[in-house]
Amino acid sequence: MRSLAATLLLSSVSLALRAQTVPAPVPDNGVFTLKEIGHAIADPTPQAGRTMPSVANAPPDDGQWTMPSKNYASTRFSSQSEITPQNAKDLKVDFTFSLAVNKGQEAAPIIADNTLFVVTAYPNYVYALDLTKPGAPLKWIFAPKPAPASQGLACCDVVNRGGSYDKGKFIFDTLDGQVIALDAKTGTALWRVRLLNLSEGETMTMAPTVANGRVYVGNSGGEMGVRGWISALDEDNGKLVWKAFNTGPDKDVLIGADFKPFYDSERGADLGVKSWPPEAWKIGGGSVWGWVTYDAELNTLYHGTGNPGPWNAAQRPGDNKWTAGIFARDPATGAAHWFYQTSPHDEHDYDGINEQILLDMPFQGTMRKVLIHFDRNGFLYVIDRKSGQVLSADPFGPTNWARGIDLTTGQPIVNPEKSTRQGEDVRDICPTASGAKDWNPSSFSPDTGLLYIPHENMCMDKMDVKVNYIAGTPYVGAEVHMKPGPGGNRGELTAWDPVGRRPVWGIKENFPIWSGTVVTAGGLVFYGTMDGWFKAVDAHTGALAWRFKVDSGIISQPVSYRGPDGHQYIAVLSGVGGWSGAVVSGPVDPRDGTAALGMVNVMSDLPKYTTAGGTLYVFSLPH
Amino acid sequence: MCSRFLIETAVISVLALSGCGKGADSTTSSQSLATARDSTADVIDSALDPGVDHSLVTSNPHAATLLENPEAVQTGMRLFAQYNCNGCHSNGGGGMGPDLMDDEWIYGGRLEQIHQTIVQGRPNGMPSWGGKIPDEQIWQITAYVRSMSLPATLAAQNGPTPSQRPAPLPRDVDQDAGWAAPEDATNHYTTTTKGP
Secondary structure, three states: OOOHHHHHHHHHHHHHHHOOOOOOOOOHHHOOOHHHHOEEOOOOOHHHOOOEOOOOOOOOOOOOEOOOOOOOOOOOEEOOOOOOOOOHHHOEEEEEEEOOOOOOOOOOOEEEOOEEEEEOOOOOOEEEEEOOOOOOOEEEEEOOOOOHHHHHOOEOEOOOOOOEEEOOEEEEEOOOOEEEEEEOOOOOEEEEEEOOOHHHOOEOOOOOEEEOOEEEEEOEOOOOOOEOEEEEEEOOOOOEEEEEEOOOOHHHHOOOOOOOOOOHHHOOOOHHHHOOOOOHHHHOEOOOOOOEEEEOOOOEEEEEOOOEOOOOHHHOOOOOOOOOEEEEEOOOOOOEEEEEEOOOOOOOOOOOOOOEEEEEEEEOOEEEEEEEEEOOOOEEEEEEOOOOOEEEEEEOOOOOOEEEEOOOOOOEEEOHHHOOEEOEEEEEEOOOOOOOOOOOOOEEEOOOOEEEEEEEOEEEEEEEOOOOOOOOOOOOOEEEEEEEOOOOOOEEEEEEEOOOOEEEEEEEEOOOOOOOOEEEOOOEEEEEOOOOEEEEEEOOOOOEEEEEEOOOOOOOOOEEEEOOOOOEEEEEEOOOOHHHHHHHHOOOOOOOOOOOOOOHHHHOOHHHOOOOOOEEEEEEOOO | OHHHHHHOOOOOOHHHHOOOHHHHHOOHHHHHHHHHHHHHOOOOOOOOOOOOOOOOOOOOHHHHOOEOOHHHHHHHHHHHHHOOHHHHHOOOOOOOOOOOOOOOOOOOOOHHHHHHHHHHOEOOOEOOOEOOEOHHHHHHHHHHHHHOOOHHHHHOOOOOOOOOOOOOEOOOHHHOOOOOOOOOOOOOOOOOOOOO
């Protein structure tokens, strides 16, 4: 046995180090302002029309919520209006359901055919609850039993971002890369395919997009040296229709005659090979772990690509195409239409995988079909989605890695002071590796014309170090210590006017906001916090209308639906975790600031506020 | 102490153990179980050892070379980064893999058990390194991994990056490595987290 003296010594050391506090924030003048670095090719012309999604991409609300993004336009806008800023104070829990998994729950509940479907974090249980009966009893459980080894390959907790309902099927994927279509009535598998090679470090965490008879999925593993790809499967049988890689020769990337990028920097043969050191593209990342958006109006698919690997940028000189950018592709063939690289030669883990919201918006005196993308790199891009031209790029979070985006070339004006160098600890880079905003989706209300952006206010110190590629192990090569951004609040909800290119109101949160938002016709925005508050705020003013403390922090996607009884319900999953919450849900020691890829440095106090959990909550007004 | 005697004895017999701790009045059948285990010389991975005194462990002579050996932990620290162990376990705080700087050992914290975990891999995501890198290096990584949670290593931490000055392993390092309950009244496995 260890001697008593040694025991006491260890205890006192533990207590001293566990009391480690969150580092001081980056000073206010450490980042650039919107006025300093925001750019647009023309002044706003709000009189030219009202900002709306098209009917093809956002058909009239049927009260269901069949896909995480609500509709193809990804507005996450619910037409339900029973709950308002005036009566929200009366909201009550209608029922709860334990997910039986205490890991980060990032999924959106899916509501279709009077049934509520939920996919959990690993081991990716699927629950179907009957909404027609009191207490929403269980209809069925499906346990896909993914390979346990996949847990050790997922960079940032064993999350899953949800499934989709279409034509009687519930379609989802698993951490070990199975894509499964269930009979929504019975929970039996109609088809089931496995797409990954675990020994190469691939996993799957994204929510599949189901549209036009196809299921679009992609891999995760940007921290493992995977080669990123997106695939289309036949919705009826799971057979592969096409697969496009995001690095390598044009034929693999499905770049051909139809490829007409807007900027010169994206033109040239086999840039996916030539913009890398020899062979590095084979382990270069560019995964598709975020949102894939189907544009029913223009019959185009948009998806972001993840960070290049390794994080140590010195090991991959070049632009590292086609990582950290946005592709537009033909949904039927995968053929690329255009690409825009948001972070060429990314040095900061600025994946381009965040959501795109498809809107018709006034610009330069006419209505333009735009894609709005809130990048990890801190810029909110408004992009003409036919051509790939960036119309405006404005910072929505703390930003100092670039002095803006040059809209004649599309290139970021890189701030050399925040460029990384191998072996040197570069301080106070903003935003941090997880971005000014991560994967958790924004919403848009056609009533207010505002975007509701749940995001982060965090920066980092980053030291690149040499890393060896060993298949199936992390390929990162960086020591990161994150810290709060200016002001010290680590999160913020920003209501953004895309036409006027400005924030209208904001709510500062202590912790980064890792949940999505949903906005309703009743004039409320719902979101959750990592310390476990579920909140409703006035969509016009941001005034708090109601809040409820749930069992564990919230990092999921709330939804709004009309129940079988005709009343409006709000559903959300609790269950803290994910990259930012790994210090609670994972086997992580808060004394190591570099743990969880440097996230623990800025989240070491989260265990004081919440514990792991995982519960479905459904709220309604008394009726 | 009885357990100190054990770690310094390369060959352990059941009879030598029988006078030690809770197993003093073992039945004949449990002794035969223990004999079978001893003869296979397997490393025990579980803290549950039916019919046998809990302190029964085999002792690999290789582990002894790591004790009081500053070079072993230094080399281990270098290899820990070289083979991307830090990609999952960070500098002991974990992330994709479990943290290594606390006193909880899922698969046992004795040097042989740590070595075995690295050699064999574990089902929830730990790769198997046996046969892929020299066994000598696996032992050095073992030494560094064990050093991360030593009081002396933790005390040397200055700032938010721990385990940079790993203390050499003391001679009694294997005597309480997270699988046997401590005998004294102080439960040092307990931590208290205060609210905000």
